[in-house]
Amino acid sequence: MTLIKSISGIRGTIGGPSGDALTPVDIVRYTAAFASFMKKRSNRKKLTFVVGRDARKSGKMVEGLVVSTLIGMGIDVINGGFSTTPTVEMAVIDKKADGGVIITASHNPKQWNALKLLNRYGEFLSDEDGKEMLKLAENENFIFSEVDELGCVVTDYNLIDSHIQRVLQMKYVDADLVERTKFKIAVDAVNSTGGIAIPRLLEAMGIEDVIELYCKPDGEFPHNPEPLPENLTEISKVVKNKKCDLGIVVDPDVDRLALVMENGEMFGEEYTLVAVADYILENEPGGNTVSNLSSTRALRDITEKAGGKYFASAVGEVNVVEKMKEVNAVIGGEGNGGVIYPALHYGRDALVGVALFLTLMAKRNLKASELRKAYPDYYISKNKLELDRDSDLNKIFDKVKSHYADYPILTIDGVKVEFPDGWVHLRPSNTEPVIRIYAESTSMEKAQKYADEVKEIIKQL
Numbered sequence: 441m442t443l444i445k446s447i448s449g450i451r452g453t454i455g456g457p458s459g460d461a462l463t464p465v466d467i468v469r470y471t472a473a474f475a476s477f478m479k480k481r482s483n484r485k486k487l488t489f490v491v492g493r494d495a496r497k498s499g500k501m502v503e504g505l506v507v508s509t510l511i512g513m514g515i516d517v518i519n520g521g522f523s524t525t526p527t528v529e530m531a532v533i534d535k536k537a538d539g540g541v542i543i544t545a546s547h548n549p550k551q552w553n554a555l556k557l558l559n560r561y562g563e564f565l566s567d568e569d570g571k572e573m574l575k576l577a578e579n580e581n582f583i584f585s586e587v588d589e590l591g592c593v594v595t596d597y598n599l600i601d602s603h604i605q606r607v608l609q610m611k612y613v614d615a616d617l618v619e620r621t622k623f624k625i626a627v628d629a630v631n632s633t634g635g636i637a638i639p640r641l642l643e644a645m646g647i648e649d650v651i652e653l654y655c656k657p658d659g660e661f662p663h664n665p666e667p668l669p670e671n672l673t674e675i676s677k678v679v680k681n682k683k684c685d686l687g688i689v690v691d692p693d694v695d696r697l698a699l700v701m702e703n704g705e706m707f708g709e710e711y712t713l714v715a716v717a718d719y720i721l722e723n724e725p726g727g728n729t730v731s732n733l734s735s736t737r738a739l740r741d742i743t744e745k746a747g748g749k750y751f752a753s754a755v756g757e758v759n760v761v762e763k764m765k766e767v768n769a770v771i772g773g774e775g776n777g778g779v780i781y782p783a784l785h786y787g788r789d790a791l792v793g794v795a796l797f798l799t800l801m802a803k804r805n806l807k808a809s810e811l812r813k814a815y816p817d818y819y820i821s822k823n824k825l826e827l828d829r830d831s832d833l834n835k836i837f838d839k840v841k842s843h844y845a846d847y848p849i850l851t852i853d854g855v856k857v858e859f860p861d862g863w864v865h866l867r868p869s870n871t872e873p874v875i876r877i878y879a880e881s882t883s884m885e886k887a888q889k890y891a892d893e894v895k896e897i898i899k900q901l
Contacts, residue, residue, distance in 0.1 A: 833875070
């Protein structure tokens with residue numbers, strides 16, 4: 441059993457002893473702590489939170505506990521039911537709410553669930569705020585409301601439709617052009633809420649020929665829900681055999697976007713952001729971009745070509761957003777297919793990515809494979825090693841830094857070593873008890889060589 445507390449929220453497996461998994465006791469504790477924290481930070485007498493969830497089997501149970509706890513803390517709740525992470529983020533903004541809770545474990549398998557916590561801007565808590573909230577939870581330093589001060593609940597099952605309308609209104613989305621292009625699209629939504637959101641978005645953009653794979657939001661994940669190539673063999677075959685123009689894949693909470701080209705090959709999760717950024721920079725030349733340390737160099741290349749500056753942040757959406765605000769970036773995100781377009785909101789949003797990417801394809805009148813050839817070729821090897829409970833991360837990092845002392849090294853998030861033709865980055869995961877080892881170079885063989893070297897150093901310890 442596992443319970444992980446981080447800037448990404450409270451995440452754990454369902455069932456088991458309290459304090460060691462995401463049990464009902466833990467759900468109530470952390471929800472109450474979050475409510476207490478937000479009440480202390482607000483001048484308003486009565487707060488309102490937006491709550492939404494993905495389609496996991498445990499979602500209904502967690503939703504009931506979260507909503508009831510918020511009511512018990514005197515907070516009014518707008519319950520969106522089935523939703524997506526970016527939809528709840530948008531709803532917090534549009535409803536002028538004071539915070540939000542998204543019930544989702546993102547790409548983790550079905551036994552996991554989580555509480556993603558949002559401030560009044562529809563953004564994740566900062567590291568400092570998160571630590572303060574966790575301290576409240578540890579001390580159970582919260583007071584529930586008396587009967588006449590309890591919160592109330594209203595349901596709003598139109599949040600996804602409202603989100604779609606906001607996406608269609610974006611300056612650089614051309615739904616009419618996309619409709620005239622008559623794309624044929626396949627969608628794999630891993631039987632979560634992307635199965636609601638993505639087909640509705642495509643319909644709203646005038647796309648009539650849509651093949652739906654696993655779009656029933658019943659939480660029965662048909663394959664590993666992380667949108668990596670090894671998990672997407674079925675949609676790849678469908679796209680090629682059914683002569684689709686594109687395959688669209690989202691994770692269970694729809695903040696990550698992976699694309700399949702018409703030839704059945706992956707566009708590349710890293711290149712989702714690159715292509716969307718290319719389109720934005722085409723319209724806003726000289727703009728700055730941001731991605732995290734584990735993302736491809738291709739974003740830097742296209743940014744500099746467009747006359748802008750590229751900046752790197754620590755891994756984690758909250759870190760990317762903080763850097764984007766600091767440098768006034770026009771586009772940013774993470775190389776896992778997470779597009780953050782601040783003109784709409786500061787959150788990874790697969791709906792935004794889909795709308796902009798389809799507009800880009802239509803405007804340039806290119807196949808997905810032709811568009812991919814327009815970008816520099818880099819290859820990333822993504823690896824992870826399970827950590828023992830007594831693993832000494834500082835010792836691991838020091839050993840790697842010592843081994844590569846002759847190369848430039850960044851330490852803002854784990855350790856990143858820069859090579860002339862690539863890099864290797866190792867850091868502890870925010871969401872799993874593992875250490876992630878990502879490496880990039882001009883060929884997969886070179887990238888894997890860098891990753892394997894680091895794995896061998898760690899194993900020797």
